[in-house]
Amino acid sequence: MSARVDVKLVNLTIDGNPVRVPEGTLLVEAAKAVTTDIPVYCYHPKLGPAGLCRICLVDIEKAPKLQIACNTTVTEGMVVHTYGEKVDAGRKAVMEFLLLNHPLDCPICDKGGECDLQDYSMAYGASASRLADPKSSKPKAIDLGPTIVLDDERCIVCQRCSRFDEIITNERSLVVKDRGQRDVIATASGEPYRSNFSGNVTELCPVGALTSKTYRFKSRPWDNARTHTTCTQCSVGCALNVDERYGAITRTMSDEDDAVSDGWLCDRGRYNIAFYGDARRITTPMLRTPTGEFVQIGWDDAIERWAKHLRDAVASDGADSIAAIGGGRLLNEEILVLAQTMRALGVTHLDWRAGRQRQASPGAYGGTYVDLETADLVVAIGRPPSQTAPVLDLRIRKAVRNGARYVTVGSHPSDSFVVSSHLARVSDLAAHVESATRVAFVWDGIDAAVGAQAAELAESLAARGTHVSTFVASEQSNARGAEALGMSPQNGSADSDGIFAAARAGKLRVLSLLGVNPMLHHPLGASAIRDAIERTDFVVCTELFLTETAKLAHLVLPARAAFEKSGHVYDLAGDVLAVNAGHTAPEGTLADADMLVALAAELDVTIAAPDSLHAQASAAIVATATAFGDPKFARASDATSETIGSxxxxxxxxxxxxxxxxxxxxxxxxxxxxxxxxxxxxxxxxxxxxxxxxxxxxxxxxxxxxxxxxxxxxxxxxxxxxxxxxxxxxxxxxxxxxxxxxxxxxxxxxxxxxxxxxxxxxxx
Amino acid sequence: MQSVIGGVVALAKGFATTLQFAFQKKPTVSYPNVKIQHAPRFHGLHELRRYDDGKERCIGCELCSIACPANAITVIGAENTPEDRRSPGERFAARYEIDELRCIFCGLCEEACPTDAIVLTPRFEMADYRRSSFIYSKDRLLVPQDAGKGTAPDERPNGIPSDLGSVIEQKSTVDIMAGYGATHRGEILKTERKGLAG
CATH class of the missing domain: 2.40.40.20 (Barwin-like endoglucanases)
Incomplete structure (x- = not known):
């Protein structure tokens, strides 16, 4: 609800209950105030009214005919009946039209059991069809794109999918083709439907016309055990429901979440679930023998070896010969245990940076997602957030829909569908920020010099009274947590560049890599990282799979993935979000937290009690108010910033x-x-x-x-x-x-x- | 005096009732040589039927599984491919299992089935030595491709499939091969017997 005080309230009566709602409210929304559920197909709170399906008919006194609740705004003194003989008869007639050509597919339809058409047909529909002729037949099981299967016979043409594609993503590829009983959903170009948000249309579809390929016939809705959790694929932190059946994840679905995801999911977060049950997962600790082969060892043995190497290194070469990289993909609790265990040994070479990104905290002007959508100028600097934080990009598109301009800065092609202009340098922004009153900066956190320029601009704008909000769209999901919770270099200790340099110089005895793959992501490059790992006495790697980095490690520990452990993470806006285990982890794996607690016990290191970790983690983010583009995060070898975009x-x-x-x-x-x-x-x-x-x-x-x-x-x-x-x-x-x-x-x-x-x- | 007479009469009545049963035909039969005729809609072991063209009727919709009050049925669906089309529609049951020890033979699965695929046959003799052998999977439930299409309950007057020809009288001696073996498993049993005899 708007915070403005000048909103005029309107009094009306719905089913005999007095209701007071702001002027301009749609009847279908006003009815929610008295917990009356008006059936809808085409209407969706995020998409607005379309008036296509007519199922939301209500009886308004003094109106000559039944009116559709989704496209009628409330007026003073309105008396509305949402049920009754007249309304039911109207809805029954509408249902008859909607079901006229609808196939009796329910037993094999993926939507069956959670289908609005089924539910309202039970509530309002007739028990038999009066159609004497055969139903019109349309193509079934159409391959609409790499993620979606379309069944044209089931479609009731509510156009939620095409309106999502037009209003929310602005990609405008889905359309309704042909008219009348021949109308079908298709892409305008005839090409396969490709979008990073395609999965959302399967959830929006009120019938079983659009279904996900990955979920096709995997289970029926009532089979799924559902767990509410947070997506940790990127730093946005969308609310997510994980559905599990017989120990396998069948699907993930979005959840109402206006503060973070706005109710959407990207396809990476939604569909990247099959790896949980992949046979290639590591399920037992593996030790490299002198001949280079991996042998399976037990957990006690593995933790003992890790602890022994750490102890020996401290004893012979001091704590400076030990380093750890990781945290960006771990939970807050795990990061804290890691940092505390290592720091208790005297280890200072700790860093979360395993890729290009240098900084994760947005500084003093860190904004919320709602700040982003209410901005009138959104500036994306560096890598476009459409690929690093897709659902954040939907917020930007929402801001643009609300009238904002979207300016991208840097050398990357802008692929957000809503870019107003593209600039080469931050200094070119001057003309654009002139008229703006609410500016949001989204930075990729990579080039500290560019970040500093943006921070300077933000500072000057804030000094002028412009509302400024800053965001860092991180490469790793919990980079912000890792940076805040002690996995960043302090007081001149080495960052990941320095750690790998020390390793190549033969100064490192033990290197622990937790959930990172520097071979593929670290800017030093694969050959340098390989050299660094090979010159280190003992490299421990916690991983799900034998990645490029894990293959080189001396000890590989099988970890658990995000849906297999519980804890908390930070999203890029600084919210603490709960992660809940919704999938039974493969036997033999351990969460990084469990490994680290075992390691701490083996090392006789006292770490904080598990119960206190969450409170400690939540307090830490307040303590780290670093500036956006702080030079201390800069990479020593960064000399490219000036040339970007030239x-x-x-x-x-x-x-x-x-x-x-x-x-x-x-x-x-x-x-x-x-x-x-x-x-x-x-x-x-x-x-x-x-x-x-x-x-x-x-x-x-x-x-x-x-x-x-x-x-x-x-x-x-x-x-x-x-x-x-x-x-x-x-x-x-x-x-x-x-x-x-x-x-x-x-x-x-x-x-x-x-x-x-x-x-x-x-x-x- | 009167009470004594009353007692004797009551005693006589009681003995008369008992004596009556002593001269009646005994209901006990020497099972398994003699078997009692089923009630017309007797619920026994399940069977998954086929269509005339040999396709499986089951579409893996799991409605039997959700209808089952004993939670005895497990179904996992999968998609038909043009190369391997098991059922007429898009979906078929990749796995179909009934735990006959959990089953209470209520017949709700039969009632829930939208394609009349799962039916309860009159067969009830399924004793075995291991619990695990009571989990009937598709290989034992589905009528084999060469054993017909299965028999719908309403094609089975008096609980014996109509294709047997004769309706057997109440409490008659039933040939195990002709009566209880009237399902596809009976066919298998027959061939097995033949094999043994030969």
Missing amino acids: KGDARNGVRIAIAANIFSGGGSVYFDERLAALRPSPTATFARETAATLGVHAGDLVDLVAGERTLVGLVAIITDTAPSGVVTVIDGLPDAPANEFADGETVALANVRSAERALTAGAV
Whole structure:
């Protein structure tokens, strides 16, 4: 409800109950005040009224006919009856039309059991159809895209899906094709329906027309045991329901959550669940023998070895020979136990940064998600949040729908569908912020220099009285928690760069890597990280799978994933969100917290009582009010900030932009069989004129070279949205790891193979 | 005096009733050589039926499972593929299991089934030595491809499938092969017997 005081209230009567609601309220919403449920199909609180299905008929006194509650606003003195003979007869007539061609699929329909059409048909519908002719037949089980199956016969054309695609995501690909009884849902272009938010239409669909491929026939709704938890795939922290059946996760569904997710989920959060039950998961601690083979060992043995190596290292070379990296993917409680155990040993080389991101806290102007949607200027700096924090991008799209302008800054192609303008530098923002009263900055946390420029701008805007809110869309889900809870370098101790440098210099005895994969993500690059790990006496890695990094470790400990443990995380806006175990973990795995508590016990280290951890974690975020773009977070080797966005000379080489993709990564997505169709293949994206200058055509295979480092076999894509002189590649792909390349550095194009030649080569 | 006469009369009545039963035909039969005719809608062991074209009737909708008051039925659905089409629609039962020890033979599964796939046959003899063998999975429930399509309950007058031809009289001697073995399992039993004889 709005906080403004000048809202005029209207008095009306609904089913004999006096109701006072703000002027302009829709009748269907006003009825919720007296807990009267008016049936709806096309109406949805987030999508607004459409007046298509007519099921919400109500009787308004003095109105000549029944009115639809979803598109009628309340007026003073209105007397409404939401049930009664007249209303029921009206709804029965509407149901007859809706069910006219609806197939009797309920027993095999994935929606059966949680279907509004079923429920209202039981409540208002006739028991038999009066239709004498055969029902119209339409295509069934249509492959609408990589995630969605469409059944046109079941569709009642409420248009929730196409309105979601138009209003909420602004992508406008789903439309209603043809008219009358021949109308079907389709994409306007005829191409497969591809969207990072496609799963939401299956939840919006009030019937079983749109269903998820990953959930198809997995279970019936009543079989699922549901757990409410928080999605930890990215730093947004959307509310999520996990449905489990016979020990396997069948699906995840969104939950009403206006403060964080706004009720939506991205496809990564929704569909990336098959890895939980993947046979490739590690389920027993594994120790590397001197010959390089892994042997399975018991948990007691594993923890003892870890503790022994830590103790020996402290005794022989001091605590400086020990380091730990991790925390960005752990729960708050786990981060605290990790930091406390390590610090009790005297270890100071602790860092959560395992990728490009340097900073996770948004500083003094840290805003809430609602601040973002009420901004009139949203500035995204660096990697677009559409790929790092997709549901945050929906908030930005909501802000744009409310009239905001969305400006992106940096060298990445903007793919948010709502970008007003694209700028190369933060300094170019001056003209845009002039008229703005509420400005939101969304930074990727990578380039501290750019962050500092944005912080300076934010400071000056705030001084002028402009409302400023800042956000950091992190690479790792709980990066903000890790930074606040002690897994960041303090008083000059080494960050992850320094830790790996010390390891390469042979100064490190024990390195613990908890839930991180620096081989794929750390900007030092795979060869440097491999060198660092090989020169360290003992490397412990807690992982779900044998990732690039885990394969090199001396001891691999099987960890539990997010739905298998309980605790809390921070979202990027600083809210503490509860994570609840909703899936039975494979036997033999342990949560990182349990391993660390066992380690602490083995080391005779006293850590805080488990009950007090949550309170400690919640208090910590208040204590770390670091500035947005604080120079202390800067990377020692960061020299690229000035060159980002400047037009490179395309004839000699191009600047490389390393983009995020929501389906990249070497862990949960890579080991998810059901997501194979969504994983991006290695691509190189060029602007049209840059491609023309370089002589690259769409579909060509290209290699990128910078000194010794190469990226081989990228498929060229040509778009109009990419900045000129820049080639964009996707970060975090195990098949083409781009982490060795610095964002913005100049790379040369080599070995361009035309699409036909590449095809022939492939055939041979 | 009167009470003595009354007592004797009552005694005589009581003995007369007892004596009556002594001369009546005994209800006990020498099972298993003699078997008693079922009630017309007797509920015995389950069977999963097929359509005329050999496709499975079961679509894996799990309505039997949710209707089951004893929680004895487990169904897991899967999608038909064009190469391997098990049932007419999009969905079929990849797994279908009934724990016959939990089953109370109420017949609600039969009633809930939208395709008349699961039926209760008259067969009740399923003794075994292991509990695990009472979990009947699809390989024992589904009528084999070459054993017909199964018999619907209403095609079975007096609890004996109509294809047997004759209705057997109350408390008659029933040939196990002809009567209780009238389901597809009876067919299997027959062949097994033949095999043994040969």
